[in-house]
Amino acid sequence: MALSFHVRSNSFPSRQHPQAAHVDEQLNRLRSSETASSSSICQRLSNLQDLHESLDKMLRLSISQQTLSQEQIEMILDGSIKILDLCNISKDGLSQMKESLKEIESILRRKRGDLSAEIKKYLASRKFLNKSFQKVLKNLKSGQNKNKASLAVFGEAQDVTVALFESMFTFMSGPKACGKWSLVSKMMSQNKAACEAEENEFTRVDLELQSEKSMKIEDVQNLDSCIQDLEDGIESLSKSLIKYRVSVLNI
Template structure:
């Protein structure tokens, strides 16, 4: 797709600015990775990194005088609203991951020391998981309601928002562990309807969920792997959040 701005004047130069070309290339890579890459913790972290780079590039584009001259006030406000929505998604993700990590810390300690009330900690962990899935259910419903609303007029900025939201939809599905969602069938149904939903394959989250159903099968190695996965996701989301904040400041400065 050739990158373009929908502008108020027909005097915008036909030749693309190099920064605009760079953003278009990044979007193409993100679209391609979404369509061809099987969801895994490593692929999601890579896409988070790519989104960080994309928003850094969008931030540079917004600083260009030609960009500021061609965006209408309505478009600027829509871009600003989109940035708030994505930051909210980052915060929901970080809060959920932080709760899970805290619960897993106690479970790992008991498994390592071989003493303590493992059953009680597993119950706390599963309760945390249930709360997390409910939060994701609410977020996904809101995303479905507002999807693609007036985004066609925003060209590259609207597409960047859509690609970013798509990743969070996939990440929420991945973190929910679709194979262990029997008690939360509504969440599974919503997620399975999403075109960007991850495959129903066992991952770090699903594996520990399943093992928690049978306390004796819970392995410390799987708990540690899940902790490592959570930390990687937290790092990726935190870096993306920082890029989004810079991007948002540039929007406010126009």
């Protein structure tokens, strides 16, 4: 699909411009990578970082600075601050989850302590993260479609960024049958089988939380490592977004 950046406005750099072509290639790569695994999500976070660095370079082009209207600049700033909100909420939530997992791992290793209390903290941190994420996402999407046409390629970049965060949270929450955010009641056997069919680091630990005796320290460590990778990717993306916002503000 040809990008609106190239066809909706003759004021922006043309398709032949190397920087525009590079952004086009990066957007297409992000759209085509939909596999949900920790490694693929981390790679897409890295690709998003590269995309926003490319957009930053594009904003530095004199032709871009001359043709962006005040309204477009304000919309770009508004969208970027909401995406930064998603990053900050994600980092805070993941940090809380990791802290709880460290305590769970410690209790499992020492074979003493209040494991039930730490499990409750872990589940509470996940529930809080999901609730906060959904609130910001709803606010972001409310103006997304309205602004997309006028924002051209910058709107496309917001789309793929939001899509990645949705993919990440789907990966973390697993299929609806698993009841990921509130493990209060026991799962029916068929639901458990459905969860096991789509296991990842998060769902594997969630399944084990159904019975404290079934918890494996190796799975807790794997999830902790997965969360650390996600944190690092989101932190790098945040830094690129901040630089990107500075360039917009300078215009």
